[in-house]
Amino acid sequence: MSAQPDLLYSEEEEALRAAVRDLLTDHCDPAGVIARTESGTPHDRALWKALAEGMGLAGLLVPEESGGQGATHREAAVALEELGRSVAPVPYLTSAVVATEALLACGAEDLLGELAAGRRIGALAVGLHTAPGAAFPAVRVENGTLHGKLTGIADAAAVDVLLVPADDGVLYAVDADAVTIAPSTSLDLTRPVAAVVLDAAPGRAIGDAEGAVRRALRAGAGLLASEQLGLADRLLADTVHHLEQRKQFNRQVGGFQALKHRLARLWLEVAGLRAAARNAADALATGEDTDVAVAVAQAYGSQVAVHAAEEALQLHGGIGMTWEHPVHLYLKRAKADSIAYGTAGAHREALAGLADLPAP
Structure with missing residues (x-):
């Protein structure tokens, strides 16, 4: 019987989180992201260079002998939490996770080294909506x-x-x-x-192709849950802060009992997502019960991220409906993520098969 995984963040993971968050605070402010989406050049190449070359994040999953950092999916998950918190317009999930996993399956050492060093950006040419295990088109x-x-x-x-x-x-x-x-x-x-x-x-x-694509999509789906966690956690914190500051009838809006109940429910959902996302990252790192852990994380993560974004939009009131407020970035990312690497329904169906509980 395998030992129970330790899903708590290690000191090294917390240090990585602090470093990534500091960089994103300085170089990925919401106003800048909104302006970039309007510019026709959404990808922030300067930020990507700082993350990939300056901090070595592009090579977290690549072994040291191939030019990477030799870390695990747990560290990559921490990076994705922070990138999700900022809705950072960089190709981390697609290049440093999905494309990298495909190359690891193939043993393409030269390309791995280039992606790990940030000299090149890669992408797996499979539709973002494709779930692990699903059929995919080929040229x-x-x-x-x-x-x-x-x-x-x-x-x-x-x-x-x-x-x-x-x-x-x-x-x-x-x-x-x-x-x-x-x-x-x-x-x-x-x-x-x-x-x-x-x-x-x-x-x-x-x-x-078959083995590489399946491995890559499974890692993408599993670590996407960490991005969804970062997004939902940031929205919850920002919404609580807004309701603490805003007043109606000379009272803090956050003091109204109905809103407290909504926030408490959302807090519980985010806590559940944290457990599921951490478990998926740990399972990818150890190779134990990976398919089940990924299916659970994605079956749950999509609905939590979307719910957090919808609650944030409503509870910010009229300001939440404006283009200048960043909540729309989070809502769109949450909605798009809900179909990325398979819908929640597809993952529930996969989970039912893995647990030998097929639908009637």
Whole structure:
């Protein structure tokens, strides 16, 4: 029987959190994120450079011998909590987690080193909505080149290399310059999606597509829960602070019993999400009961993040409905995350199968 996992944050994890939060406080303020979404260039490359090259966060999951930090999914989860708190417009989840996990499955040492060092940004060319274990589209291989169109690829506009599954069962590394990237209308402007068109694009075979994609999507789904946790926790704290400051009828709005009950319920939901997200990160790090832990975290995390954003919007009153207030960024990220790497329903269905409790 395996030992019970310790889901509390270690001193090293808390130190990492403090460092990432300090950097984001200085370089990722809400007004700046809103302005960037309006500029047509949503990705903050200066912030990404500071995170990836300056702090080494892009290489957390990469072994030291491959040029990374040799950390675990627990540390990556802490980084994602803080990035979720700031709705940071950087391709961390897509490059430092999902693409990196695909490369780890394939053993592509040179590409791993480049992503870990922040010299290149990668993305797995599978739609953001795809759940672990679900079927995914593949492009055609004709005369040694790749042909086809893939849609819903997150952060495609920011990448240098795409990891593309093909119909011969192989995962190919394709330079972004060799494809056409057509931006799509995205709900979440801080993590835009795009279509990728390959027309006789050259690619380098790096490994088995099926195994790499499944591993990558499972890690993405599991660590997405930590991003959702950071988002929900930040919204809860900001909403409590707002209600403590705002007054009606010469009383603090936060003192009204009905609002206290709503906040208490939300606090309990966030606490539950913290346990589920930490368990998923620990399971990814140890390899124990990983599929179950990821399914539980995503079946629960999506609804908590969306509920936190909806409560924040309502409880901020009229100011919450304005474009200048950042709550809309969080609501859009929460809504987009609720279908990323599989819906809550898809994860509940997967969990039922894993627990041998199929639907009637």
